[in-house]
Structure formats: C-alpha cells, structure tokens
Amino acid sequence: MGAGFARYRGPAFDTAAHCHAAFQIAIALDGEVAMVDADGECHRGAALVVPPMARHRMLAGTDLVTFFIEPHSAFADRLRGLCGDGVTVVDELRDLDEAEVRSGLPSRAIDPRLLAAMDAVTTPGWSMPEVAARVGLSPQRLRALARRQLGMPLPRWRVWVRLRRTAEALGAGDSLADAAVAGGFADQAHLSRWMREMMGLTPTETLPALRARPGRAG
16 A cells, blocks of 8 residues: 555455445456446456446456555546546556556645545544535535545545555454454444445455565555
8 A cells, every 4th residue: 555545466356336435447467357337337358447436346357456546646637537437448557557656646636625625534523514614615615526526525535544544454464353443433343334335345355465475465
C-alpha cells in the first residue's frame, strides 16, 4: 500500500458483487481478466478498469496484478479520461508499472475543499455537518460536490478508509477482531459486512494476500 493506492499480485478469485470507493485496474499476467457488471454482462480483456461505486464481480482466472487507485490521487485524473461508468477494457494499461501510479497526491480534478473534507471525515466522532463546517460548505453543497467529483457520498469514503486501516492491521499480523477495532468497526461482524460490500470478499478470504511473502503482494 502507498499514498493513494494499493497493489495486489496473485490469482483472480470469484467475488460477490461489490462496489469500492477507488478505481480498480485489473491486469492479466497471461491471457485475459474477466468481470461481470451490474447488468450481468461479462467483460474480458488484458486490462479492465472499474470506476468508484460501479457494482461488479470478479471471475476466477489467471494470475493478475490489481491496482486500487483512490479518487483523490493524481493518477486517478488519467483514469477519469479512460473509463466510463462501468467496467471498461483499457488495453493501453496492460503494461502499467507501479512507479506510474506513485504519482502522489492530490488530484487536480478534486476541489480543495472536498480534499479537506475527505481528510476530516475520517476523524472519529465527527458528523457530516461538522465536516462541512470545517471546510466552509453547507452539508448540502458538500454532499453534492462529493457525488459530482468522487461519484460517492463521503460516508462511503469513510468506510473505505476504515477498511484500509483494517487491511494494514491484518497485514501487520493483528487478529481479525483486533484489526476490526483498529479500523474503527464496531466488531468483526461489522467489518465482514462492509468488506463483502466493498471488496466482494470476507476478511478471512483476504488474509492470504495481506500476509503474503514480500514480492507476492503489495
């Protein structure tokens, strides 16, 4: 994991239908990677891109490299010009290197007030009206700005950040229960519900990737 992105290398798993708060780039190391969109259409290609909040499911298959690019990162600006509202075949990304996604923060397409809100919303105990006041917007204007520029409400972004923190804790060797607390979830069941909703997998299913030996996942 790095600033604004995460990377996984390994086998493609069958997942439940889900929608995450980041762009996903799935690149087949050999052959094609396959996903099914919300309408049941199967998309195949050397590289597929899914925008934030587009519901889809991954199909099991060959080894792949997957990048999750958070919408406030600079590399996300490039992806906005490449993909549509759903799963898109973008073969020009088939040779994407990790160095390219390490383009840092922040995105030039995101309003600075929204960037500040994305940071503030992760503060424990803060309500949406408090976050809006912090960045000088009404709750209604902040809500509209988030939907227009991020494609999601800020509470969804807050859950994504909690999942990221949980993944970091699991990768460091914490138990599922301790990692759930570290991420800000009420308990392990609460974590499981949200991870399945936003990743299509349970926490237990993600453990092999999060605790893989160096060079296998990152």
